[in-house]
Amino acid sequence: MAGPAAMTAHLTLTPETIRPLLAALESLNNEAEARRVALLHESGLVLAETGEDAHQDHGESGALAAGTFFAACHLARRLGEESFSGLHYQGASRDFLLTAAGPEALLLVVFDQRTRPAIVRACVGKYLPALEAATARLRSAPTQPAAPPASWLPTGPVFRETSPATTDLAAVFHT
Amino acid sequence: MALVNHQTREVTFKIVYAGTPMSGKTTNLSYVHARLDAAQRGDLVSVATASDRTLYFDFMPVTSSQIGGYTTKFALYTVPGQVHYNATRQLVLRGADGLVFVADSTASRLEENLESARSLMRNLTENSTSLQHLPLVLQYNKRDLPEAAPRAHLDFLLNRPEKPFQVFETIAERGVNVFACLNAVSQLVLRQFHETLAGGNPTSPAPSGTTHAGATATIA
Numbered sequence: 001m002a003g004p005a006a007m008t009a010h011l012t013l014t015p016e017t018i019r020p021l022l023a024a025l026e027s028l029n030n031e032a033e034a035r036r037v038a039l040l041h042e043s044g045l046v047l048a049e050t051g052e053d054a055h056q057d058h059g060e061s062g063a064l065a066a067g068t069f070f071a072a073c074h075l076a077r078r079l080g081e082e083s084f085s086g087l088h089y090q091g092a093s094r095d096f097l098l099t100a101a102g103p104e105a106l107l108l109v110v111f112d113q114r115t116r117p118a119i120v121r122a123c124v125g126k127y128l129p130a131l132e133a134a135t136a137r138l139r140s141a142p143t144q145p146a147a148p149p150a151s152w153l154p155t156g157p158v159f160r161e162t163s164p165a166t167t168d169l170a171a172v173f174h175t
Numbered sequence: 176m177a178l179v180n181h182q183t184r185e186v187t188f189k190i191v192y193a194g195t196p197m198s199g200k201t202t203n204l205s206y207v208h209a210r211l212d213a214a215q216r217g218d219l220v221s222v223a224t225a226s227d228r229t230l231y232f233d234f235m236p237v238t239s240s241q242i243g244g245y246t247t248k249f250a251l252y253t254v255p256g257q258v259h260y261n262a263t264r265q266l267v268l269r270g271a272d273g274l275v276f277v278a279d280s281t282a283s284r285l286e287e288n289l290e291s292a293r294s295l296m297r298n299l300t301e302n303s304t305s306l307q308h309l310p311l312v313l314q315y316n317k318r319d320l321p322e323a324a325p326r327a328h329l330d331f332l333l334n335r336p337e338k339p340f341q342v343f344e345t346i347a348e349r350g351v352n353v354f355a356c357l358n359a360v361s362q363l364v365l366r367q368f369h370e371t372l373a374g375g376n377p378t379s380p381a382p383s384g385t386t387h388a389g390a391t392a393t394i395a
């Protein structure tokens with residue numbers, strides 16, 4: 001999907017660039033009566049999301065969704081499908097739809113019996129152009145409003161190792 | 176490819192653990208998961224087969240303290256090392272900001288390490304990425320094994336570029352040097368990001384021991 005430029009440059013979300021993105025996601029979520037709508041970068045990063053099921057994890061779903069999308073894409077190609085645009089998983093309590101949104105983003109829509117797949121698909125079709133345009137704007141946004149502070153370079157270790165969790169209750173109560 | 180969110184004041188980077196099959200990549204992530212403050216990490220998600228081999232990838236989100244007024248997050252991934260997962264590896268490597276190459280010190284597996292390293296280089300080339308702008312640290316794992324090859328043999332095979340990579344000799348199973356390695360690659364990623372923002376001109380000296388070529392952490 002992404003070309004060389006996409007590999008190196010950073011993606012920037014500013015209040016100005018995220019507003020149209022969230023607006024489109026919210027309209028899509030409301031009109032489709034979905035539970036969660038997320039725009040993901042193809043690397044698995046969540047760019048923006050909305051809905052009552054949103055913000056439930058720290059990116060685990062985004063990573064899995066991107067993996068699922070590309071795995072299905074490769075499978076489809078192997079099976080002789082020339083153009084793969086997305087997939088629909090039909091579950092007992094939740095459905096999800098995964099579809100490409102422009103050259104380097106994916107759209108994840110999670111929904112349930114409150115709505116119908118056809119309605120969700122129609123709404124996705126309606127808002128996809130706006131989402132693609134808003135995503136393209138992330139590339140052109142300035143990375144940082146001001147010069148980077150030197151404090152970007154941490155002085156100490158980035159991560160600290162904790163001691164193993166003790167399961168010995170006696171030890172806990174006697175300290 | 177960092178994701179900078181000025182609205183939430185978060186920056187997210189992607190670090191990928193690549194390397195020889197069964198060298199200990201998943202073990203690295205498990206150890207970090209076990210020893211990082213729970214508030215700083217999400218779930219360790221493994222797309223594995225029933226026999227626990229990594230099928231697609233492992234993933235774990237981790238958060239460091241605030242840096243430069245921004246919450247800094249790292250998405251840690253492992254990629255399967257097996258040759259037939261080439262396409263998978265290629266995808267998971269997309270958008271990586273830093274790499275850890277985990278080699279297996281077992282003497283009989285030296286050749287496999289080399290093959291794995293070559294395959295990673297091919298993946299990077301196909302993704303139009305080069306190690307010139309993508310920080311990489313080397314990890315020689317399983318140093319506890321009596322049949323571990325001498326460090327010099329691994330260096331000879333894997334670490335002879337003009338500017339050698341930082342090397343960490345680890346025992347991932349016991350966590351020896353696992354955090355040191357993660358911290359080193361995170362520091363390099365942050366430094367690279369800083370340099371990109373500054374237009375290629377680092378404005379302050381490297382923190383000692385983190386970017387010095389060939390710096391090592393050995394096990395006693």
Ligand SMILES: Nc1nc2c(ncn2[C@@H]2O[C@H](COP(=O)(O)OP(=O)(O)O)[C@@H](O)[C@H]2O)c(=O)[nH]1
Binds near residue numbers: 199320
């Ligand atoms: N002796 C020894 N074995 C290790 C070490 N680290 C990992 N292993 C073992 O190596 C095997 C493969 O580890 P795993 O993390 O699944 O490898 P991956 O394929 O690279 O993800 C497992 O049986 C681990 O227990 C180590 O430091 N020393």
Ligand SMILES: [Mg+2]
Binds near residue numbers: 201202
């Ligand atoms: Mg594994």
